[in-house]
Amino acid sequence: MxxxxxxxxxxxxxxxxxxxxxxxxxxxxxxTSIFYREDYNQYRGIPHSDSYGFKLNAHGFKDVEYNIAKTPGTYRIVGVGDSFTFGVAPYPYNYLTLLEDTLHNMSTLPPVEIINMGICSTAPPHYLSIITDEALPLKPDMILLSVFVGNDIAESSRDSRKRKLFTYSYLASSVYYIYKVLTGLSQNGTATAYGKGYVYCDSCSTLDPERYLDIETQRSYVFCQNNTNFERHVQDALSYLHKINNLCKRRGIKLVVALLPDEMQVNTDLQKRVLAKGTLAAAAWDNEQPNRVLRQELEKANVPVVDLLNEFVARRQGPPLYIPNDSHWNIKGNRVAAASLAGQLPSLIAGP
The missing domain is CATH 1.20.5 (Single alpha-helices involved in coiled-coils or other helix-helix interfaces)
Incomplete structure (x- = not known):
């Protein structure tokens, strides 16, 4: 026996x-992104793979192919960010695609080129590396850095960057990934792989409603007044943003930071459900706290900030701006973001 x-x-x-x-x-x-890597390449798109009928470029970015050498007279902007920037909506509806079309056709500006270097699941520590390794060699005139207040602050913290024990095993990582898929995704979710082999549905739910509510509740601490974790984590995020700013300054590149709002800042229904589920009292909720702190600290360093929160809040009574149970913008949300940026970037492009 x-x-x-x-x-x-x-x-x-x-x-x-x-x-x-x-x-x-x-x-x-x-x-594949299932298995741990030390750098942002873990989450890079597969070159020439399909995303809702659009082929990623040779670098794995959701954009057309680009030349390293800039066309004389062209104003080059490199967009850096996470899955918002990469784009959950199809390429033609991505806010950077729409923004490039708008700016390129403005007679008061030189021809504008926007290169999208968004990579899913990245955060400020990765943004610094992406800019250093891949954006700077393109000699851009501007870096448009999109910061999602929902998780970019949390994922800048030292705690979030500690490697989890199970990631040392590829088998354990696979089991964990399968568990996440089986327990998190709704039956009709279509954005699982953000376009790889799927038909895009602008109104289909991505995550199970309770799973999405759990995620939003975990993130909600950034709206809690006098929260020590928020105060610590936002300083971690700012440390990377200041490093990026110093890097751009030395190269004569203009840095512009776009602050992207979380859905619970815009959707009052979702905000009420988060408050009901979590431990945060309504009186302690500060809807603008992360935006305000980041904006004030960056403006002290003379970094222009385009905060999209007010524009999204102003449209909260209209059609939805986010994919159901998915913190990313739908097509309408991308259009609102592009229009807001197009209204503010021209003066920054034309200015000193």
Whole structure:
């Protein structure tokens, strides 16, 4: 009996080792974001892969191919950010695509080119690396850095960047990924892979409603007054933003930061449900806190800030601006963001 148990344990161990080796070989040939990497390339798109009928470029960015050398007379902007910038909506409706079309056709401006370098699941620590490694060699005139207040503050913290134990095993990482998919996604969700092989649905729910509410509730601490975690984490985020600013200054590049609002700042219904589910009292809720702190600190450093919160709040009574149970903008939200940026960037492009 003991021999059988020992044989079973050895066989199980060998199978685990075999699967682990196979997963590592597979990831070596076909890199995937399921498995841990030290840098932002873990989440980079696969070059030339499909996203709602649009082919990612040779660098894995959701944009057309670009030349390293800038066309003389062209004003080059590089857009950096997370999945908002990469774009959950199809490429033609992405806010940077729409913004480029608008600015390019303004007779008062030189021809404007926007290169989208958005990578899903990235945050300010990654933005610094992306700008250093990939944006600066393109000699841009402006870096348009999109900061999503919903998670960019939290994901700048030292705690969030500690490597989790299960990530050391590819098998455990696979099991965790399957668990997340099975427990998180709704039956009719279509944005699982942000376009890879799916038909885009602007009104389909992505996550299970309770799962989405859990995510928003976890993020809500950034709206809590006198919250020590927020105060610590926002300083971590600002430290990276200041490094990016100093880097741009040394190169003579204009840095503009766009602040992207979380849905619970805009959708009062969602905000009430977050307050009911969490421990944060309504009296302690400060809807503008993360935007205000980031804006004030960046403006002290002479960094222009385009805060989209008021524009989105002003339209909260109209058609939805976010995909259901998904913190990303729908097509309408992308249009609102593009129009707001197009109203403020021309003076920054023309100015000193």
């Amino acid at each position: 003991i021999k059988k148990i020992l044989f079973g344990i050895i066989l199980l161990f060998l199978n685990i080792v075999f699967v682990e080796v196979c997963l590592r070989l597979f990831n070596y040939v076909y890199p």
